[in-house]
Amino acid sequence: MNMELSRRQFLGAAGAGVAGTALGAFGFGDIEAAHAEAIRAFKLVNTTETRNTCPYCSVACGVIMYSKGDLKKGEQAEIIHIEGDTDHPTNRGTLCPKGAALLDFVKSETRLKYPMLRKPGSDRFERVGWDEAIGRIARLMKDDRDANFIQTNGDGVTVNRWTTAGFLAASATTNETAWETYKVVRSTGMVAFDNQARV
Amino acid sequence: MSRKTAVAPDPTAIGNVSSPPFVRLPDPASLFSVRSARFRQLAGTGELAPYLNFLAQLNDAQHGILADLPPAEAPDAEALARAHAFEMPPLDRNAIEGDSALEITFDRLFAAADAIDKPRAAAKALARVASADPAQRLAMARTLFTSTLPGDAIAEHIFIWAGLQVHFTGLASALDAAGVKPVADGVCPACGGAPASSMVVGWHGSHGARFCSCSLCGTLWHYVRIKCVLCGSTKGIGYQEIEGHGGFVKAETCDTCHGWSKIFYQDKAPGLDPVADDVASLGLDLLMRDGPYRRGGFAPLLAGF
Numbered sequence: 001m002n003m004e005l006s007r008r009q010f011l012g013a014a015g016a017g018v019a020g021t022a023l024g025a026f027g028f029g030d031i032e033a034a035h036a037e038a039i040r041a042f043k044l045v046n047t048t049e050t051r052n053t054c055p056y057c058s059v060a061c062g063v064i065m066y067s068k069g070d071l072k073k074g075e076q077a078e079i080i081h082i083e084g085d086t087d088h089p090t091n092r093g094t095l096c097p098k099g100a101a102l103l104d105f106v107k108s109e110t111r112l113k114y115p116m117l118r119k120p121g122s123d124r125f126e127r128v129g130w131d132e133a134i135g136r137i138a139r140l141m142k143d144d145r146d147a148n149f150i151q152t153n154g155d156g157v158t159v160n161r162w163t164t165a166g167f168l169a170a171s172a173t174t175n176e177t178a179w180e181t182y183k184v185v186r187s188t189g190m191v192a193f194d195n196q197a198r199v
Numbered sequence: 200m201s202r203k204t205a206v207a208p209d210p211t212a213i214g215n216v217s218s219p220p221f222v223r224l225p226d227p228a229s230l231f232s233v234r235s236a237r238f239r240q241l242a243g244t245g246e247l248a249p250y251l252n253f254l255a256q257l258n259d260a261q262h263g264i265l266a267d268l269p270p271a272e273a274p275d276a277e278a279l280a281r282a283h284a285f286e287m288p289p290l291d292r293n294a295i296e297g298d299s300a301l302e303i304t305f306d307r308l309f310a311a312a313d314a315i316d317k318p319r320a321a322a323k324a325l326a327r328v329a330s331a332d333p334a335q336r337l338a339m340a341r342t343l344f345t346s347t348l349p350g351d352a353i354a355e356h357i358f359i360w361a362g363l364q365v366h367f368t369g370l371a372s373a374l375d376a377a378g379v380k381p382v383a384d385g386v387c388p389a390c391g392g393a394p395a396s397s398m399v400v401g402w403h404g405s406h407g408a409r410f411c412s413c414s415l416c417g418t419l420w421h422y423v424r425i426k427c428v429l430c431g432s433t434k435g436i437g438y439q440e441i442e443g444h445g446g447f448v449k450a451e452t453c454d455t456c457h458g459w460s461k462i463f464y465q466d467k468a469p470g471l472d473p474v475a476d477d478v479a480s481l482g483l484d485l486l487m488r489d490g491p492y493r494r495g496g497f498a499p500l501l502a503g504f
């Protein structure tokens with residue numbers, strides 16, 4: 001049966017009038033108007049919920065971050081709450097004490113935002129540029145490796161070990177990043193490294 | 200490091216592992232009575248009280264007829280196997296054709312609803328569905344199954360929907376929850392109905408999980424958060440709430456399908472009911488009406504907003 005047609009037949013017989021809303025149709029049109037008037041004083045605000053990964057350790061627990069404001073709508077967004085993501089298979093809504101304190105981590109005044117350098121003998125960190133930081137790290141690593149690289153062991157067997165420097169990669173890396181980290185770092189001879197850091 | 204910010208880490212969030220079931224089937228014995236109580240509670244505040252009290256009584260009528268209805272039967276093994284094989288919901292909505300139990304449900308519900316204290320328009324609509332023949336009722340049910348409400352017969356269709364709710368809640372409660380599997384985004388895995396709204400629950404063992412609530416059979420099904428209930432997109436999901444209203448009801452908006460649906464935070468307001476609180480938060484619909492998103496899902500009690 002054509003439902004549109006059958007409805008018309010039903011209505012034709014019943015002679016129902018036109019009513020725009022459920023409240024109006026039941027005869028509550030007046031309270032609808034009063035409510036619409038009352039709500040006019042209020043306004044909507046944008047909030048967001050965003051999935052992310054706790055950056056503290058290699059367990060990589062899922063989190064939901066709640067913000068006031070929506071970046072997608074050209075607003076500032078301020079994180080107001082972070083909780084464990086129930087839908088995430090790793091942690092299923094739970095967080096360890098470090099993860100549970102993530103909001104503190106995000107808002108910390110001492111949070112690291114730029115490369116910082118504490119020169120030998122100094123008691124303070126100072127901000128440096130990325131180029132300077134990377135150049136300096138490369139220089140020091142090269143010097144250290146040149147000075148301390150062990151090519152062969154006591155029996156003359158080639159071992160290619162660089163034991164005087166270590167490397168920590170990010171905790172929440174993908175398999176691919178971890179694989180690449182391993183290839184790059186291990187190729188230099190470095191043996192003390194963690195490509196899924198736990199801190 | 201000194202702690203001088205407004206930050207207050209919450210160690211209780213460490214909590215227990217959450218392992219939500221895929222579905223929570225409705226319990227007709229409590230669904231309508233709990234909902235009715237919630238409608239009454241919500242009626243205690245605000246201008247909507249007459250409508251909320253009316254709906255409380257409609258829920259009482261739905262509850263009142265349950266005891267004498269013939270017990271619902273689960274679909275037979277063959278029908279279940281076929282539904283499963285074709286990834287269809289186990290309850291077949293087309294089966295209402297010629298189902299005498301549904302006719303009995305309609306008749307008893309409309310008789311019970313006669314006692315409700317209601318405006319004349321509601322009484323007239325009730326009289327029309329009470330005297331409608333089975334073919335007319337069936338046609339209206341079919342319209343409801345497409346998640347539409349004709350603007351010129353909203354009240355009549357809501358009475359039919361109330362009867363369908365009783366019928367399908369009974370059918371869904373007879374299913375085996377373990378056999379209910381996901382069908383598609385935005386579709387009830389038990390009956391194929393559209394979601395009325397969704398809610399993040401605080402239930403022990405499922406805390407923080409979001410469940411969609413079926414507009415027809417009342418089944419609650421687990422649905423990943425920050426994902427459009429209507430189209431399944433996870434891109435461009437935003438939330439809007441009425442400023443200063445506590446944040447336990449929000450509009451979840453989707454920039455993929457340009458729809459929105461209502462999401463409740465039952466973990467923050469434990470008495471929440473996905474249908475009663477939907478009506479009571481009409482203000483959100485009124486404010487969203489001016490925006491670029493259209494409300495999806497199916498919420499007959501707020502038809503027209």
Ligand code: SF4
Pocket residue numbers: 054055056057058059060061091094095096097098099100
């Ligand atoms: S630090 Fe804790 S919360 Fe963060 S990823 Fe590791 S175990 Fe999870």
Ligand SMILES: [Zn+2]
Pocket residue numbers: 371387388389390391392413414415416417418
């Ligand atoms: Zn359903």
Ligand SMILES: [Zn+2]
Pocket residue numbers: 427428429430431432453454455456457458
């Ligand atoms: Zn969508």
